Amino acid sequence: MSPKDESHIxxxxxxxxxxxxxFHQSDGSPTxxxxxxxxxxxxxxxxGFVLAGSSVIVAGRYVLDPETANAAxxxxxxxxxxxxxxxxxKITASEGASPILSNDLPADHYDFMDFMREQTRAVxxxxxxxxxxxxxxxxxxxxxxxxxxxxxxxxxxxADQLEMDYDxxxxxxxxxxxxxxxAHLTGGSSSTFSLWEPLRELSELIRxxxxxxxxxxxxxxxxxxxxxxxxxxxxxxxxxxxxxxxxIAASPQNEFVGQLLNAMVGPPKxxxxxxxxxxxxxxxxxxxxxQFAMDLDIPGALPTMLARPPQIxxxxxxxxxxxxxxxMPGVTDVAIIPSALRGSVVAVRAKTFGQCIDAVRKLDxxxxxxxxxxxxxxxxxxxxxxxxxxxxxxPPGAEVFEEKYTFQFRVSGPLETNCAVADVRSDSAELxxxxxxxxxxxxxxxxxxxxxxxxxxxxxxxxxxxxxxTLHGDRLVEAAAASKAFGKPVRLMWHRTDxxxxxxxxxxxxxHVQATKVGNSITSFTQWHASEACDFTHSAGDLxxxxxxxxxxxxxxxxxxxxxxxxxxxxxxxxxxxxxxTALTEAYExxxxxxxxxxxxxxxxxxxxxxxxxxxxxxxxxxxGYQFRRAFAKNxxxxxxxxxxxxxxxxxRKLPKGVHQAIGIHGxxxxxxxxxxxxxxRPKTVxxxxxxxxxxxxxxxxxxxxxxxxxMNPDACKAMAMGGMMDGFAHAFAEACDWQDGLPIQGGxxxxxxxxxxxxxxxxxxxxxEHNSTVPSGTGxxxxxxxxxxxxxxLQNALGKKVTGLPVFYRDPDLVQPSIGKKPSIPxxxxxxxxx
Amino acid sequence: MPKHSFVLNGKKVSVDIEDDVRLLWVLRDVLKVRxxxxxxxxxxxNACTSHINGKAFNPCSVSVKHxxxxxxxxxxxxxADTPHKGKDLHPVQExxxxxSVPQCGYCQPGQIMAATALINEVKKSKRKxxxxxxxxxxxxxRCNTYPRIREAIKDAAKHM
Numbered sequence: 001m002s003p004k005d006e007s008h009i010x011x012x013x014x015x016x017x018x019x020x021x022x023f024h025q026s027d028g029s030p031t032x033x034x035x036x037x038x039x040x041x042x043x044x045x046x047x048g049f050v051l052a053g054s055s056v057i058v059a060g061r062y063v064l065d066p067e068t069a070n071a072a073x074x075x076x077x078x079x080x081x082x083x084x085x086x087x088x089x090k091i092t093a094s095e096g097a098s099p100i101l102s103n104d105l106p107a108d109h110y111d112f113m114d115f116m117r118e119q120t121r122a123v124x125x126x127x128x129x130x131x132x133x134x135x136x137x138x139x140x141x142x143x144x145x146x147x148x149x150x151x152x153x154x155x156x157x158x159a160d161q162l163e164m165d166y167d168x169x170x171x172x173x174x175x176x177x178x179x180x181x182x183a184h185l186t187g188g189s190s191s192t193f194s195l196w197e198p199l200r201e202l203s204e205l206i207r208x209x210x211x212x213x214x215x216x217x218x219x220x221x222x223x224x225x226x227x228x229x230x231x232x233x234x235x236x237x238x239x240x241x242x243x244x245x246x247x248i249a250a251s252p253q254n255e256f257v258g259q260l261l262n263a264m265v266g267p268p269k270x271x272x273x274x275x276x277x278x279x280x281x282x283x284x285x286x287x288x289x290x291q292f293a294m295d296l297d298i299p300g301a302l303p304t305m306l307a308r309p310p311q312i313x314x315x316x317x318x319x320x321x322x323x324x325x326x327x328m329p330g331v332t333d334v335a336i337i338p339s340a341l342r343g344s345v346v347a348v349r350a351k352t353f354g355q356c357i358d359a360v361r362k363l364d365x366x367x368x369x370x371x372x373x374x375x376x377x378x379x380x381x382x383x384x385x386x387x388x389x390x391x392x393x394x395p396p397g398a399e400v401f402e403e404k405y406t407f408q409f410r411v412s413g414p415l416e417t418n419c420a421v422a423d424v425r426s427d428s429a430e431l432x433x434x435x436x437x438x439x440x441x442x443x444x445x446x447x448x449x450x451x452x453x454x455x456x457x458x459x460x461x462x463x464x465x466x467x468x469x470t471l472h473g474d475r476l477v478e479a480a481a482a483s484k485a486f487g488k489p490v491r492l493m494w495h496r497t498d499x500x501x502x503x504x505x506x507x508x509x510x511x512h513v514q515a516t517k518v519g520n521s522i523t524s525f526t527q528w529h530a531s532e533a534c535d536f537t538h539s540a541g542d543l544x545x546x547x548x549x550x551x552x553x554x555x556x557x558x559x560x561x562x563x564x565x566x567x568x569x570x571x572x573x574x575x576x577x578x579x580x581x582t583a584l585t586e587a588y589e590x591x592x593x594x595x596x597x598x599x600x601x602x603x604x605x606x607x608x609x610x611x612x613x614x615x616x617x618x619x620x621x622x623x624x625g626y627q628f629r630r631a632f633a634k635n636x637x638x639x640x641x642x643x644x645x646x647x648x649x650x651x652x653r654k655l656p657k658g659v660h661q662a663i664g665i666h667g668x669x670x671x672x673x674x675x676x677x678x679x680x681x682r683p684k685t686v687x688x689x690x691x692x693x694x695x696x697x698x699x700x701x702x703x704x705x706x707x708x709x710x711x712m713n714p715d716a717c718k719a720m721a722m723g724g725m726m727d728g729f730a731h732a733f734a735e736a737c738d739w740q741d742g743l744p745i746q747g748g749x750x751x752x753x754x755x756x757x758x759x760x761x762x763x764x765x766x767x768x769x770e771h772n773s774t775v776p777s778g779t780g781x782x783x784x785x786x787x788x789x790x791x792x793x794x795l796q797n798a799l800g801k802k803v804t805g806l807p808v809f810y811r812d813p814d815l816v817q818p819s820i821g822k823k824p825s826i827p828x829x830x831x832x833x834x835x836x
Numbered sequence: 837m838p839k840h841s842f843v844l845n846g847k848k849v850s851v852d853i854e855d856d857v858r859l860l861w862v863l864r865d866v867l868k869v870r871x872x873x874x875x876x877x878x879x880x881x882n883a884c885t886s887h888i889n890g891k892a893f894n895p896c897s898v899s900v901k902h903x904x905x906x907x908x909x910x911x912x913x914x915x916a917d918t919p920h921k922g923k924d925l926h927p928v929q930e931x932x933x934x935x936s937v938p939q940c941g942y943c944q945p946g947q948i949m950a951a952t953a954l955i956n957e958v959k960k961s962k963r964k965x966x967x968x969x970x971x972x973x974x975x976x977x978r979c980n981t982y983p984r985i986r987e988a989i990k991d992a993a994k995h996m
Binding site for chain 2: 146147148149276278279281282283284285286287288289290291292294295297303329330351352353354355357358413414415416417462463464465467493495496692715716719722723724725726727748749750754755756757758759760761762764827828829830831832833834835
């Protein structure tokens, strides 16, 4: 990276030094840099195996070293996440601010990424990495690529450690594996972090294996050899390719390699890690050859679509014109099937999807209202508000800042709707579709069909976006149900309108925030967050947990037991506000309406509520948003990202009347982020936008900074920040679905406030700051919180009125008014939209 | 069943299908041309954007009976073969790669086709492409790659 690239701030050193900023690792894992020499001993060893075969297939597992484990346990601070003491707790005292240190929250020590790392460690013995005789290395990734670049990232990790060409590493989607339990899960921005260590260990195992093979071949000791770009190089110009060596390095039987290796693979070599290499699927995407579920050619699988009820969770009681619809052009089958949600739907199979649409629209179905009824957004949010933990009265003498913020329901809406192919036979089944927790789905399909899980194959395909949708197996379960009902293979596709109205949503929430001020200090911070129930019954990756959650008769406590835990391991507060506490409560059963951990789950709303209140605090201190946040920042990372956006975004510059700046921050996934925006609310800008049917002011500039561990692919990290941030803008402006009479009134792209080309800022930059860690942070969802917060504050500043309800333009009459009917459940397609 | 013929990516094709089937399904389900994607079927997301006689349109919103035998339909698969100074990929595709535009990639065939048509259209008026021009693109991207699409379009226009 050239020194002039100000958008990528590299670490100042690669060996640990006292005073390095905090990182979250809670154990002395030997692949991590531990600046505290007392805790430098490894608690864990990695031992390797070479599996029987004609190519080199390696596997490994962790074993505890009992001696060092006990010693580590007895070290003060050894199991706490925060190793450093002074630097991060240093009070940044600036004029007019006397921050009181805040307590840590659970997420500051152990977060969801750590959980996923543990889960993946536990199943590492079941993962393999293969070097083939043609020199290519092959990995079946137990994750799904939905646009977040983890497929490429895995290839980078392998290529880096193995010292070979990135182009020669092949990463494919692993089929569903129940044996991987909670480790076959994609989510929480954890994939790179959780696969980092196992992949580096396995790669190192292959590297040492081929070195050993060469050493034997050449009769030299291994320490005289080195590896470079797929070759082992030795003295006297000796050179052999990995592919050639693999023949010798392979083993005819399973061979225990033992402690030939240990887990000290050291910091990343930065040959491929940290490089902005192109995505593995780049060329396929731009030439239209990348295959999603509906692009596969599975023999006999015909298009299938669903008729859905006019209220959520409705029940198909009867089809009143079955014969008529069965005789429509192209139609092969029609039947009532269970919905993946509550209730039932009608499935139609035909020669083309267009003919499915026609048939669905022609169906005359008697629908029962179902158990959710004609629910509305207002009703749900009222009940959510009632479930808030009561706010304690503030101590006397304190100035109290308190506010409640309401967040509407938001659709996850990836561009690829719920699509899956299913071929269910009497005693076996095969399915294809994007899935983030395929093990759970496989078991759900087993339960639905009565076929043993060992006779079901679930092929994971690329997802056209997900944003949490594919955590649930709705598409695969319904495809299986349709295929079973018809006795034929199906290509199931949800319509866009289905996706908006019946797809997984971010649940609406109410966040009650309170801060108390005494003199120049904030003396307490409390945030009670209440949400409509977020459906976590996809479990952490195994059907058993998911089933346990669902079997709770109240359909509430099982789910809540998981959501309460999850909230605690993702939520932290980036300020020194004295005693700090936060907790989640939920209302309604988990499947009252279809929700899920969509787009950074609770965190964006939690961050926005906090950041909006922080604006009130800043005003009370006579400071601007940057000054106040910097004065009360909890650690050096917060300061670094604030400084980066303020500098690059020219915070405080003279602005024309009607143009405002705003900053918001958020920390999660071992990343700290800040977003600076400029918003243009000048009459001409607003008038132009409203004339075109779009909403209000425009964000014209956005600067995003992330302080993180090793950026696998800096360009991809910036892309993730950009994507999440832009989504955040929409959440602040107009993105929401409005439940009326039991279903959202929105149903398409123009009647729902997604971000569009005309919402794009004219100036955008993302800045990556490396914080001297030797492990990666999570970036899948990282842009959302700070982007949403900055946009919400920008709107507050631009409109000159307090924002307490998001999105700000909810139910604004200038928005495109929804007009897609609910019966039939999907709209017709135009017939002659030709260019002039 | 009625027969429909047109030129697809430079080759003449014929299909036997009912008049009112939208072209998108003729392409995807009958001819197995899968580059144009389904994103809504109602002409709002433009994920299926392809070209008819060089102009952008949504095949999801046109019944096959309105396509004439002489109409030249180009999908993303055929873009690289259209006249553009003979390189391996079209300048818009090259710009997409150079600026690392795609994430999941589902919308990108449509974005690329829409961008190409827009650049060509603006060039006819003999002026430089502007932010206001790009604001008119209705193609949705849920991964929100918009800022990079914008850069890529401006860059591609210089090479067309």
